[in-house]
Structure formats: C-alpha cells, structure tokens
Amino acid sequence: MKRTITNWGNFPSIESDERFFSFDDQLQHLINNSSQVIPRGNGRCYGDASLGKETINTLHYDKVLLFDNIKGIFECQSGLTLDKILEIIVPQGWFLPVTPGTKYITIGGAVGSDVHGKNHHVDGSFSNHILEMELVLSSGLAVCCSFQQHPELFEATCGGMGLTGVITKVKFQLKKIETSYIKQKQIKATNLEEVIKLFDEFKNYTYSVAWIDCLKKGNHFGRSILLLGEHAIKTDLPEKYKGTPLKLPAKKQITFPFNLPSWVLNRVTVKLFNFLYYGKNFRKEINNIVGYEPFFYPLDAILHWNRGYGRKGFVQYQFVLPLEGKQGLIEILQRISDNGLGSFLAVLKVFGKQDSMISFPKEGYTLALDFPVRKGLLEFLDELDGIVLKYGGRLYMSKDARMKPSVLEAGYPRLKEFKEIVHRYNPDGKIRSIQSDRLNLTS
Amino acid sequence: MPTVLLLGATSDIAIAIARAMAIEGNTIQLAARNAKRLEPLCADLEIRYKVKCTIHEFDATDFSSHTTFFEELSIKPDISVCIFGYLGENEIARLNWTEAEKIINSNYTGAVSILNIISNYYAAQHKGTIVGISSVAGERGRQSNYIYGSAKAGFTAYLSGLRNRLFREGVHVVSVQPGFVYTRMTESLTLPPFLTAKPEQVASVVFNAIKKKKNTVYVKWFWKWIMIVIKCIPEFIFKKLKL
Numbered sequence: 001m002k003r004t005i006t007n008w009g010n011f012p013s014i015e016s017d018e019r020f021f022s023f024d025d026q027l028q029h030l031i032n033n034s035s036q037v038i039p040r041g042n043g044r045c046y047g048d049a050s051l052g053k054e055t056i057n058t059l060h061y062d063k064v065l066l067f068d069n070i071k072g073i074f075e076c077q078s079g080l081t082l083d084k085i086l087e088i089i090v091p092q093g094w095f096l097p098v099t100p101g102t103k104y105i106t107i108g109g110a111v112g113s114d115v116h117g118k119n120h121h122v123d124g125s126f127s128n129h130i131l132e133m134e135l136v137l138s139s140g141l142a143v144c145c146s147f148q149q150h151p152e153l154f155e156a157t158c159g160g161m162g163l164t165g166v167i168t169k170v171k172f173q174l175k176k177i178e179t180s181y182i183k184q185k186q187i188k189a190t191n192l193e194e195v196i197k198l199f200d201e202f203k204n205y206t207y208s209v210a211w212i213d214c215l216k217k218g219n220h221f222g223r224s225i226l227l228l229g230e231h232a233i234k235t236d237l238p239e240k241y242k243g244t245p246l247k248l249p250a251k252k253q254i255t256f257p258f259n260l261p262s263w264v265l266n267r268v269t270v271k272l273f274n275f276l277y278y279g280k281n282f283r284k285e286i287n288n289i290v291g292y293e294p295f296f297y298p299l300d301a302i303l304h305w306n307r308g309y310g311r312k313g314f315v316q317y318q319f320v321l322p323l324e325g326k327q328g329l330i331e332i333l334q335r336i337s338d339n340g341l342g343s344f345l346a347v348l349k350v351f352g353k354q355d356s357m358i359s360f361p362k363e364g365y366t367l368a369l370d371f372p373v374r375k376g377l378l379e380f381l382d383e384l385d386g387i388v389l390k391y392g393g394r395l396y397m398s399k400d401a402r403m404k405p406s407v408l409e410a411g412y413p414r415l416k417e418f419k420e421i422v423h424r425y426n427p428d429g430k431i432r433s434i435q436s437d438r439l440n441l442t443s
Numbered sequence: 444m445p446t447v448l449l450l451g452a453t454s455d456i457a458i459a460i461a462r463a464m465a466i467e468g469n470t471i472q473l474a475a476r477n478a479k480r481l482e483p484l485c486a487d488l489e490i491r492y493k494v495k496c497t498i499h500e501f502d503a504t505d506f507s508s509h510t511t512f513f514e515e516l517s518i519k520p521d522i523s524v525c526i527f528g529y530l531g532e533n534e535i536a537r538l539n540w541t542e543a544e545k546i547i548n549s550n551y552t553g554a555v556s557i558l559n560i561i562s563n564y565y566a567a568q569h570k571g572t573i574v575g576i577s578s579v580a581g582e583r584g585r586q587s588n589y590i591y592g593s594a595k596a597g598f599t600a601y602l603s604g605l606r607n608r609l610f611r612e613g614v615h616v617v618s619v620q621p622g623f624v625y626t627r628m629t630e631s632l633t634l635p636p637f638l639t640a641k642p643e644q645v646a647s648v649v650f651n652a653i654k655k656k657k658n659t660v661y662v663k664w665f666w667k668w669i670m671i672v673i674k675c676i677p678e679f680i681f682k683k684l685k686l
Contacts, residue, residue, distance in 0.1 A: 001630060020630065022455065023480045060455065063487035077483060088491055 005055065008306050009046040010313030011373050011401055014434060018055045027166060028140045030056055031430075038433040039166040041106030042081055045113060046316040047401030048435040049161045056166060058108050064088065065169065072174035073131065078108030078167045083300075086292075091246050094174040095231065095292070097129035101347075103297050108167040113398035114159030114359035118207035118229070118296070121352035125361050127158035129173045135165040138430040142168065156421040159359030161397050163422045163436055179245035181232040182207070182295040186286040188278070192222025192330060196365075199350045202228050207295075212346040213274040214336050214369070215267070222333055224348065225281060229295055236289060249293045255303040262310030265372050267340050309372045315401055317381060318368040320351060320361065321393035328391030329365055332384055336369065339380060343369040358418045360396040368399070378402055397435065405440040444494075446470040448520035450501060450557060451527025453480050455626035456576060459642035460524060463650045465492035472520055474501035474512075475527075503527045503553030504545070513560045522653060523561050524574040525554050528595075530628045536590045543590055550594035555601055562605055565614040572653055573609075574617045575602040576645075579661070582620070582670050585686040606658060617652045618659045621645050622666040638663070 006013035018040070021027045031037065038052035042059065058079030066075035069092045074085065082096060083103040089095065100115040109115075111133065116125045123129070132146040135157060143165070145154040157164045185205075189195035195210050202208060207229035216223050234245050241247070299305050306314070321328045329348075336343060347368045354361045371377055385407045388395065394411025395403050409415055419441060426432075432442040447464045449457050452473035461471055465488045473481045478500040488496045501512050513519075529549035536543040558573060565571030580588055581595030599618055606616035623629060623639040640662045652660045661667045676684070 001633065020627065022458070022627070023453070023477075023483075025480070063483035064490045065483060065486050067490045 005043065005051060007043045007045050007047060007050060009315055009401060010306055010309070011315060012048055012051070014051045016051065016053060016055045018057050020057045020060045022060045024168070027056070027061070027136055027168065031136060031138065031166065032140045036430055036432050038431060039108065039162045041079060041109040042104055044102055044105045044109065045398040047399060049398055049400070049433055051435070052433045058106060061168070066171070069094065072176060073171065074174055075169060075171035076107055077169055079106050081106050082110070087248060089174055090180050090248055093177055093246055095177045097173060097175045098123055098126045099296055101297065102300055104300060107170050111158055111167050111170055112160065112162045114356065116351070116361045118209045118349065120361055121203060121208070121350055122206050124352065124354055125359055127356065127359060130158070130170060131173060132171045133157070133167060134169040135167045137165040138426045138428065152421050153425060155357040156418050159356060160418065160422070161433065161435065163431055163441060164425045165431060177231045178233045179231065179237055180247055180292055181237060181241060181289050182229045182292055183232045183236050184288055184290050184295055185228040186281055187226045188281055188284050189224045189226055191220055192224070192333065195222065195224040195226055195348065196326065198226050202226070206230050208349070210348040211277065212348050213278055214333055214343045214346045215271050215274060217337060223278060225278065232289055238289060241289070249291045253301055253303050256305050256307040259307045259311045260309070262312055262372055265309065309370070312373040314370050314372045315377065315381065316368060316370050316399040317384065318366060318396040318399045319388045319393050320364050320366040321388065321391045322362070322364040325364065325391030325393060328387055328393065329367060331387050332367070335384065335387070343371055357414045358412060360394070360398070364393070400435065403439070405438070408439050444468050444470055445521040446472060446518050447522045447524065448472040448474060448516070450474050450523065450525045451503065452484070453477060454526055454628070455642040456624060456645050457526045458484060459646035460526065460649055461488060463646040465494045468492070468494055470494060470518070471496040472499060472516065473497070474499040476500070476502045503557065504548040506553065506556040509557045509560055513564070519564065522572040522574065524576070524649065525558060526576045527553065528576065530591055533588045533590055546590050547594045550591060551597040554598050558605065562609060562614065566609055566612045569613045572615045572617070573605065574619060574649055574653065576619045576621065577602065579620050579622045579666055579670050583673055587686060615656050617649070617657060619645070619649055619652065619662070620659065620666065621662040624662070
C-alpha cells in the first residue's frame with residue numbers, strides 16, 4: 001500500500017509502496033516481484049537510509065529462533081526489536097552485547113547500521129558479536145555469512161545500510177549479567193578539556209558517554225556530564241532489589257502528543273534546558289544504582305520525542321574524528337555555539353579501535369548533535385562536513401539525510417571495495433534507497 | 444494447562460492469538476496448510492513463553508482429510524479457534540467460479556466441516572470451547588464483497604446455531620466479528636485508521652471472550668453500533684448505496 005513514510009528525524013518523507021512479510025517464501029516472492037526495493041525495520045535510523053520507492057518492512061518477521069541460556073547464544077528473525085529481546089534474555093541473566101541509545105530498533109537495523117553503544121571502547125560494535133547471519137540477495141537467493149563464511153559479504157553487510165540484501169536471520173553472542181541494574185557514576189566536567197581527560201582517566205569503565213552543553217562559551221566551553229556504568233553484581237544492590245536482581249523494569253512511558261511548533265526550540269529554550277540538565281546534578285560526582293532502562297535508554301521513556309522538533313523534523317549529525325583531531329571537536333563546537341542553530345542534545349563518546357569496511361566507528365571522538373530543520377541548516381552542515389574531513393573524520397550514514405557523495409568517499413577509505421561487493425551481490429541495483437542513490441552507492 | 448488449537452495458524456490474527464494464549468501458559472497446537480511456515484512461530488512461542496507447541500498440517504478446503512486430522516491429534520484441544528479465511532476479489536469471483544468456490548470453501552464450507560467434527564467431540568465430552576473468527580461483512584451483503592460476505596454470513600449463522608445446540612452440553616461457542624484489521628489480507632486496501640484494529644487487539648478480544656464466556660464480540664466497540672445502523676437502513680435505500 002502506498003503511504004508516506006519517514007524515519008526518526010521526520011526528514012525527509014517520501015511516498016513509498018511498503019510491503020510486509022511473515023515467512024521466508026513471501027520475502028522471496030516480494031523481492032522477485034519488485035523492480036527496486038530497500039529493507040526497512042522500525043524506522044529508527046534518522047535520515048533516508050531505509051527510504052525508497054518500494055520498501056520491504058521486516059516488522060512482522062519477528063520470531064525468536066533459538067536461545068541457548070547456558071552459552072548465551074540468541075538467534076532471531078530480523079524484524080524483532082531490541083526491547084522484545086531484552087524482555088526474554090534479561091530475566092535469564094543475559095544482556096545485549098552492544099546496544100544503541102534506543103531499544104526500539106530491529107536486529108536487522110542493528111546489523112545494517114552496525115550500531116555501537118556506550119561500551120564501544122571495550123566491546124566494539126554490534127558486528128563484533130555476530131556468530132552467523134542469513135540474508136536474501138537481490139536474486140532471491142538466501143546466503144549465510146559470518147567472519148569465516150563469505151567474509152566479504154559479511155563485512156559489507158555490517159554497516160552496509162541494507163544494500164547487500166535483506167538480512168533475515170541473525171545469530172549472536174549475549175553478555176552475561178548478574179543483575180538487571182547498572183552501577184552508575186556521574187561526574188560534572190566544567191569544560192571540554194576536562195571531560196576529555198576524564199574519559200581517559202575512566203577508560204576502564206565498560207560504559208561511558210558524556211552529554212555536552214554546546215552553547216556555553218569562555219571557561220565553561222563544552223561543560224559536560226560524564227556518565228559511567230558497570231553492570232551491577234548482586235552484592236552491589238541495595239536490600240530492596242536483592243530479592244529480584246534480574247527484574248524487568250515496569251513499563252511506564254509518556255507520549256509526546258503532538259508536534260511542537262518549531263519556534264519553541266530556540267537559543268533561549270535550549271539554554272534553559274541545558275541549564276536545568278546540568279544544574280540537576282548538585283554535586284561534582286554522583287554514584288548510584290539504576291535500572292538498565294534509564295541508563296541505556298533515557299529518551300525511550302518519552303514515546304515520539306522526535307515530535308519535539310516540530311513538523312519539519314530534524315537532522316542528526318554524528319561524526320567521528322581521530323584522537324589526534326581533538327582540535328576539530330573544539331572548532332565544530334565553536335561553530336555551533338557561534339551560529340546558534342541550537343543543538344538540543346550533544347553526546348560525546350570515545351571509540352576504541354575498529355577497522356571495518358563500511359561501519360562507522362573508528363578510534364577517536366564521536367559527537368552526535370540534533371539540529372531542527374531550519375533555513376540555512378543544510379549549508380551550515382556542509383560547512384561542518386568540511387571541518388570533519390579536514391581532521392580526518394567521517395559521518396554516520398544511519399543519521400545522514402544530506403551528505404554529499406564526496407564527503408562519504410573522503411571519510412571511508414574502503415568505500416571502493418564496499419561498492420564492488422554491493423555490485424557483486426546486488427548487480428542490477430535492485431536493492432536501493434534514496435540515500436544509496438544520493439551517495440552514488442547504487443547508481 | 445489447557446491446550447489451544449489454532450486452525451489457520453499462519454495468518455496475522457492467528458499469530459497474535461497464539462502469543463496471547465501462550466503468555467498464559469496454554470499448550471499451543473498450530474495447524475495450517477503450509478506447515479513449514481509454522482516452524483519459526485513454534486520456536487518463538489516455546490522460547491518466549493516456555494510453553495509446549497506442536498505443528499500440524501491442515502487444509503481447510505480438503506474436507507475429506509478433516510476426520511483424520513482431528514483423530515491424529517494426540518492431545519485433544521480444550522479450545523479450538525477457527526481463524527482461516529480468504530478475502531479473495533469479488534470482481535474476479537463474480538466471473539470465475541474457481542475463485543468464488545475458494546472464497547466459499549475457505550470461509551464457510553471448510554469451517555463447517557472441521558467444526559462439525561470438533562463440536563461432536565466436545566458435545567460427547569460435555570466440555571470445550573469453540574471460537575470462530577467471522578466478519579462484520581457477513582451482517583449485510585454489499586456490492587463490493589458479497590461473495591465473501593455471504594460465506595461469512597453462513598459462518599456466523601452456523602456458529603450461532605452451534606452455540607444454541609451445545610449450550611446444554613456445556614460447550615461454549617464464541618463468534619468474533621472483527622471489522623477492519625491491519626493484516627496481510629487487507630494490505631492492499633486503504634483502511635480508515637480510526638476503524639481499523641491491530642491483530643493484537645483481535646487477540647485480546649478473543650482471549651477475554653473465552654475467559655468471560657461471551658457469545659458474540661466485536662473488535663473495537665463502535666463496530667457493533669455501526670453494524671446496527673447499517674442493518675437498519677431500509678433495503679430500498681440500501682440497494683442504491685455504493686458500499
């Protein structure tokens with residue numbers, strides 16, 4: 001059925017013929033009977049990676065196929081979302097090896113974007129934990145791949161934005177936990193210099209991420225709150241939690257009921273938000289035990305929070321700069337602060353070593369920023385692209401809705417190899433999105 | 444724990460009902476023509492809800508196989524849910540008997556055939572529950588889908604008669620009349636969001652109807668009133684409407 005679809009940033013939106021399937025033979029039929037198509041899960045990438053004239057939605061293809069609770073091995077169909085997986089594995093003492101900041105993504109999306117989490121510097125990205133997966137190619141043929149089997153197809157599929165084929169089944173290794181709680185440490189940093197030092201000082205923590213106030217100038221430029229965490233063990237828990245250490249969080253959510261008018265977010269309101277967020281932590285350091293939801297998924301507590309950016313939507317801008325490109329971080333934050341296009345949320349994280357073909361993470365600093373769509377924004381982001389490239393960085397395709405093909409090319413040294421593999425497995429470019437067309441990946 | 448048999452277990456509504464029943468710990472028997480399609484769902488139910496689940500081949504339109512099918516179930520179900528159906532296309536069915544026959548057999552004849560067998564078994568046991576997923580389309584024939592509608596009308600009447608007959612035997616019969624539901628069957632139609640239910644909503648209505656021994660239930664309360672209004676329209680007006 002033709003309908004208007006859009007991803008999490010509500011920008012861009014497109015008329016698409018979206019089809020669902022529940023069974024393997026239906027998927028094959030769908031692929032064989034379409035002229036061009038892109039797989040799509042829960043629409044939680046931000047830009048246009050899963051948008052196309054025809055889309056195959058995996059959300060009904062959501063069955064759990066295997067859960068070995070002794071070895072922690074899990075296998076499911078690609079349309080299953082992380083929140084459902086957590087409901088199954090957490091009570092049995094297991095956790096996702098890697099999770100992004102929302103639990104509402106599908107496993108297919110986790111692979112297609114090769115998602116990273118707060119533990120990247122320790123555990124790498126999601127693909128690191130995949131034991132084996134299956135995808136259906138543009139020819140309709142199903143192929144299994146892993147680090148050992150068809151390794152080139154495997155590598156091009158992890159972070160390959162769905163262009164090698166429709167990911168159908170993923171088997172991956174889980175992480176053992178004793179409790180469903182997180183031992184959290186929050187430290188206030190007065191400026192960027194300090195938070196970067198703190199990242200290094202606390203690099204032994206499994207989970208780390210910092211929230212940055214982009215609008216502060218002078219001595220407080222880049223003031224931040226660093227969040228650190230470890231899975232709590234039973235002895236860490238206060239008495240009241242000890243009886244049920246693997247308890248699932250209660251489902252309480254509020255919904256953002258409508259699109260906020262776009263003028264609501266302005267320099268003053270963003271400043272106020274940042275003031276409150278930073279100010280809520282009175283002490284320099286706070287140590288406490290929290291459930292896994294507020295720690296990993298704070299924004300999931302507000303359904304449709306993207307409506308806060310208004311009907312025009314927003315663009316999320318995430319880049320990574322190599323460690324020696326720290327100056328670039330300052331330059332970019334400076335430009336944002338000067339320009340006042342107001343990023344509501346800025347999230348900083350240090351990536352560990354990774355050298356994948358097309359996955360986003362590589363060693364260095366990654367910063368994610370939200371910008372409401374306004375006049376002049378796209379030009380401004382082009383300027384930022386220039387700074388990112390100057391310092392040897394690159395952008396995350398899952399967040400992207402506007403980058404130029406030359407920016408992608410400059411950022412990803414193995415892009416040519418990736419394109420060749422996409423071409424080998426998807427020779428007539430049947431699997432394509434408006435993003436892949438824009439970035440010359442399928443055209 | 445009770446055993447629930449789902450006839451036509453590959454449909455979206457069936458999957459939702461299977462999950463709703465499995466959450467409560469019921470043993471699930473999945474039956475469909477294409478049994479291979481049921482394997483992932485079977486694994487899913489066993490892993491998620493730690494219930495026992497089995498797969499059975501069942502072709503609703505192969506009437507002669509129905510007796511054997513039921514005899515071969517090693518555990519006889521306490522609850523049988525008849526979900527299979529086929530919307531088809533009225534335009535085609537009007538001209539092509541094969542399509543018309545398929546609609547009638549999938550929605551009516553097949554259901555009568557298997558439910559006769561199951562209801563006789565339940566009557567002899569003096570217990571059991573039968574659930575039939577019919578449709579609001581069966582309440583008044585409309586030009587756009589009267590072949591499907593008439594088959595569902597037959598099915599609704601059958602269920603009501605069955606309920607009447609089995610009441611004294613201690614067997615309960617539930618008729619479910621969903622309106623529009625977002626499923627594969629309706630994927631190509633443009634449905635009004637306000638009037639359209641999700642398969643999970645149908646499942647929860649079915650679940651409650653069994654538990655509370657309801658007789659006839661609608662999915663989304665206003666469908667009952669919509670259908671009352673539609674049934675009140677005098678025929679001399681109704682025949683002129685484009686419905």
